[in-house]
Every structure is written in structure tokens, then in C-alpha cells.
Amino acid sequence: MKRIGHWLDGRELGDKAERLGDVYNPATGEVTAQVALASAGEVDSAVASSHRAFETWREVPLTHRARIFFSFRELLEANKDELAGIITSEHGKVLSDAAGEVARGQEVVEFACGVPHLLKGEFSENVSKNVDSYSIRQPVGVVAGITPFNFPAMVPMWMYPVAIACGNTFVLKPSEKDPSAANFMAALFKEAGLPDGVFNVVHGDKVAVDRLLEHPDVAAISSVGSTPVARYIYETAASRGKRVQALGGAKNHMLVLPDADMDLAADSVVGAAFGSAGQRCMAISAVVAVGDAGDALRQKVHERVAALTVGPGSDPGAEMGPLVTGEHRNKVLSYVEAGLREGADLAIDGRDIKVQDHEDGFFLGPCLFDHVRPEMSIYKDEIFGPVLVMVRAESYDEAIRLLNANPYGNGTAIFTNDGGAARKFQHEVEVGMVGVNVPIPVPMAFFSFGGWKDSLFGDSHVHGREGVHFYTSGKVVTSRWPDPSLRGVNLGFPQN
Numbered sequence: 001m002k003r004i005g006h007w008l009d010g011r012e013l014g015d016k017a018e019r020l021g022d023v024y025n026p027a028t029g030e031v032t033a034q035v036a037l038a039s040a041g042e043v044d045s046a047v048a049s050s051h052r053a054f055e056t057w058r059e060v061p062l063t064h065r066a067r068i069f070f071s072f073r074e075l076l077e078a079n080k081d082e083l084a085g086i087i088t089s090e091h092g093k094v095l096s097d098a099a100g101e102v103a104r105g106q107e108v109v110e111f112a113c114g115v116p117h118l119l120k121g122e123f124s125e126n127v128s129k130n131v132d133s134y135s136i137r138q139p140v141g142v143v144a145g146i147t148p149f150n151f152p153a154m155v156p157m158w159m160y161p162v163a164i165a166c167g168n169t170f171v172l173k174p175s176e177k178d179p180s181a182a183n184f185m186a187a188l189f190k191e192a193g194l195p196d197g198v199f200n201v202v203h204g205d206k207v208a209v210d211r212l213l214e215h216p217d218v219a220a221i222s223s224v225g226s227t228p229v230a231r232y233i234y235e236t237a238a239s240r241g242k243r244v245q246a247l248g249g250a251k252n253h254m255l256v257l258p259d260a261d262m263d264l265a266a267d268s269v270v271g272a273a274f275g276s277a278g279q280r281c282m283a284i285s286a287v288v289a290v291g292d293a294g295d296a297l298r299q300k301v302h303e304r305v306a307a308l309t310v311g312p313g314s315d316p317g318a319e320m321g322p323l324v325t326g327e328h329r330n331k332v333l334s335y336v337e338a339g340l341r342e343g344a345d346l347a348i349d350g351r352d353i354k355v356q357d358h359e360d361g362f363f364l365g366p367c368l369f370d371h372v373r374p375e376m377s378i379y380k381d382e383i384f385g386p387v388l389v390m391v392r393a394e395s396y397d398e399a400i401r402l403l404n405a406n407p408y409g410n411g412t413a414i415f416t417n418d419g420g421a422a423r424k425f426q427h428e429v430e431v432g433m434v435g436v437n438v439p440i441p442v443p444m445a446f447f448s449f450g451g452w453k454d455s456l457f458g459d460s461h462v463h464g465r466e467g468v469h470f471y472t473s474g475k476v477v478t479s480r481w482p483d484p485s486l487r488g489v490n491l492g493f494p495q496n
């Protein structure tokens with residue numbers, strides 16, 4: 001059985017783990033590898049390595065750092081198919097989707113190539129007589145990243161390129177469900193010239209996370225995962241004085257007005273709800289159809305879902321792959337049962353899906369519930385699978401009230417041809433990322449990604465300018481050079 005070890009000081013550690021976790025191929029249901037689950041002591045070794053590396057990495061000139069990032073970018077480009085294949089083999093998503101994830105992560109690496117520009121400070125001459133003032137931003141130290149299973153390459157890449165480019169060192173704790181992408185990226189980064197210890201990977205579960213949250217030499221935590229875990233990480237790390245950004249779960253709504261281009265809305269919602277089998281933090285999982293939009297949309301969604309091909313992610317013809325584990329598939333199935341019990345109308349039932357030669361894979365076909373009411377669990381909870389719920393609303397006002405009452409605030413989209421309605425929506429909606437006729441409005445790397453309310457704890461979004469800000473501390477220097485004409489004791493508070 002293949003073993004996946006921690007990546008420490010520029011190499012993958014051998015087979016010494018006391019605890020191991022199973023890694024599946026979701027398309028076949030087989031255990032394909034076992035991953036080391038770190039003890040607190042192993043986390044300490046990784047943090048100690050990163051702490052040592054910080055002393056020299058922070059001194060590396062910006063242009064040298066940028067050159068390593070340019071090389072890393074080229075290596076990612078050259079190896080993107082292999083990385084996509086690794087993602088598909090452990091996560092299950094189709095290869096084209098995995099390649100898309102790599103490309104979006106690579107864009108953050110491209111953003112980080114510009115770090116000499118991003119770290120420029122401000123300078124004011126003569127703030128007082130012969131006195132100048134300037135601001136600089138410096139790295140915070142060792143940063144830890146805790147990431148979810150659903151984007152094993154892209155979500156870590158939201159964090160570590162920006163943190164490392166800013167002069168920090170990084171310990172990544174990826175999801176134990178699909179750990180191989182992290183080691184693959186670490187090996188490419190080493191090949192690009194990154195010194196050993198600047199990027200370490202510890203695999204593991206809550207034991208590893210808890211040690212990172214309490215370790216005195218970890219200065220900042222970036223995490224992405226479900227809301228209960230995000231809240232726990234935020235509260236625990238903040239209580240130990242760390243800087244924290246903890247991104248949580250989502251229930252992303254698409255609002256469809258009757259004047260929308262209904263074909264575009266249907267194409268968009270099918271892609272956004274069922275891509276990656278609904279296991280995206282920006283997946284659309286609830287549609288709010290205003291007026292008679294619901295009937296038209298239901299019909300068009302039905303036609304498109306009927307034409308979808310569900311199959312193993314490695315099959316170029318497949319559009320939707322399996323869920324990540326059997327346990328997760330069963331949890332999603334239990335929501336379908338709950339929706340039926342609660343009286344929602346199961347307009348599309350994907351429970352009977354059979355994928356030839358993959359009978360033990362973790363497949364579930366697309367499901368659509370119509371006439372869902374806000375008090376139902378299928379509306380309230382994040383299901384994180386291919387289950388789309390449709391709520392009917394009489395008016396825009398009723399729809400926006402529903403959206404804003406939701407505890408999550410990650411992404412949302414409005415579909416309409418009315419510019420005034422779209423503008424009103426973007427102004428009123430209490431959500432961090434908004435699409436106008438765009439179903440998955442994931443910001444580009446040079447903007448920042450993040451939700452509101454229970455979708456993010458902390459005040460910084462990831463990557464872009466907010467990422468640079470999160471991974472650096474500000475310092476303002478006030479300076480003058482001795483001038484004999486400006487001497488004399490003055491006990492007053494300095495003023496101009």
C-alpha cells in the first residue's frame with residue numbers, strides 16, 4: 001500500500017507514522033494509499049524547521065524571491081496535467097475541473113511574482129522640519145494553513161504563495177482525504193529554488209490542527225473548511241493571540257428574475273450546482289425563482305440534467321464525478337431522504353445512478369428539489385453534494401429578504417436583464433462575492449476572495465491586497481538627521 005508522508009525540510013519523510021488515514025479513489029471506492037496523521041511532536045518538528053528557515057528567508061531580496069516564483073509558475077504550467085491527475089485520483093472531480101483548479105491556483109502564483117511591487121511602502125518627506133516618515137510592511141513569521149478536501153491544490157495556493165512571497169515561512173496542513181497534491185506542489189517549489197523549510201507540509205487531522213493553533217511559534221493561521229471548524233479555529237487561535245482568517249461553509253443563492261435570459265440561467269445553474277458534484281464552496285445550492293421564472297427554469301434544468309454524463313473523473317467524457325468518500329455520499333443521501341420527509345418536491349432524483357464498471361464508486365446523480373420552504377433542513381443546511389433546492393418567491397423584495405436572512409454569506413448571483421435590478425441587488429445583498437449573470441463569481445487572484453457572516457471569521461479575505469496585508473505587519477518610521485540649529489530639550493509632546 002502506498003504511504004504518503006509529511007514534507008519536511010525539502011523531502012518527503014519515510015514510513016514512521018504511528019497513525020495512518022485511508023485515502024480512497026472515489027470512482028472505484030478502493031483504498032489506494034495511507035497518509036501519515038501527525039502527532040503533536042511531528043507538528044513541532046515542522047514548525048521548528050519553518051522557524052529556522054524564517055531567519056534566512058526573510059532576508060532574501062525581493063527580486064530573488066520573485067525569480068523563484070517565476071520558476072515555480074513555469075513548473076506548475078509544465079506539470080499541470082500530472083497535478084490534475086493526482087487531484088482527480090483522490091478527490092474524484094473530472095480532469096477538466098481539476099485542471100481548472102490548478103489554473104486558478106497558478107494565477108495566485110502569478111500574482112505573487114509581483115511581490116516587489118506589492119510590498120512597496122509609502123514615503124512622506126518633511127512631515128515636520130527636516131523630518132521624513134515612511135511605512136514598510138514586514139513578514140509576520142511562521143504561518144500555518146489548514147485546508148479542506150474540495151480544492152486540494154487551489155485553496156492552499158490561495159495562501160502559501162502570498163505568505164511566502166511576503167517573506168514568511170509556511171506549514172500547510174492539507175485535508176487528509178486528498179493529501180498528495182500538497183506534496184507534489186512542495187516538490188515543484190523546491191525544484192524552483194525555494195530553500196528547504198520555507199514550505200513544509202504536515203498531514204493529519206484534529207491533532208495536528210490543535211497543535212498548530214496553540215504553538216507559540218506560529219504567528220498566523222489561514223484556514224478554509226466547514227463553518228463549525230472555522231469558528232473553532234478562529235476562536236482557539238485568536239485566544240492565543242494569533243492573527244486568524246478562517247473561511248467557513250456556504251449556502252450560495254442564485255436569484256432569478258422573470259426577465260432573465262432563461263437559457264443562460266439554466267446553463268449556469270446546472271454548471272454551478274452540479275460541477276464537482278456540488279462540492280464547491282461557491283457552488284450554487286439554492287435557487288430563488290421570482291414569479292413565473294420557476295416553471296421555465298425547472299423545465300430547462302430538467303432538459304440539461306438529462307443530458308449530463310456522470311462517470312469516473314479520469315474519463316474524458318464524464319462531466320460529473322463521484323463524491324469524495326462513501327461516508328460523505330451517505331450524508332448527502334440522508335438529506336435527500338430528509339427533503340422527501342419534509343414534503344419538498346423531488347423534481348429530479350439522482351439516487352438510482354449506476355456507473356458501469358464502477359459499482360463501488362461514491363456516485364450520486366444530480367437531484368433537484370422544487371417548492372422548498374425556508375424551514376426545511378435541505379434549505380437551511382450546507383449539503384455539499386449534487387442537491388439543488390429551488391424556492392419560489394412572489395417578488396424581488398421577498399427574495400432579497402430570504403437571502404439576507406441566511407446565516408451564510410459566501411457567494412451569490414442574480415440573473416436578470418434589468419441593470420437597475422442588478423445594481424440594487426449588488427448594493428443590498430449581504431454576501432462577500434456577487435455575480436451579475438455570472439453564477440460562480442470567484443474573484444481573480446489580484447482581487448481578494450472571502451465571504452461574510454458565517455462564511456468567514458476574521459476580517460481579511462484571502463489573496464490579492466488583503467492577503468498581502470494579512471501576511472505582513474505594518475511599521476512606520478519617523479526619521480531625521482542631526483541638525484545643529486534644531487537642538488534643545490523639549491518635554492512637550494512632539495507637534496508641528
Ligand code: NAD
Nearest residue numbers: 147148149174175205206209225226229247248249250281
Ligand atoms: P472540514 O471542516 O471537515 O475540514 C477542513 C480542515 O479542517 C481539514 O484540514 C480537516 O483536517 C480539519 N478539521 C476537520 N475537523 C476538525 C476539527 N474538529 N478540529 C480541527 N480541525 C479539523 O471541511 P471539508 O469537509 O474538508 O471541506 C468542505 C467544507 O469546506 C465545506 O463546508 C465548504 O463550504 C468549505 N469550504 C469553504 C470555502 C470558502 O472559501 N469559504 C472554500 C472551500 C471549502
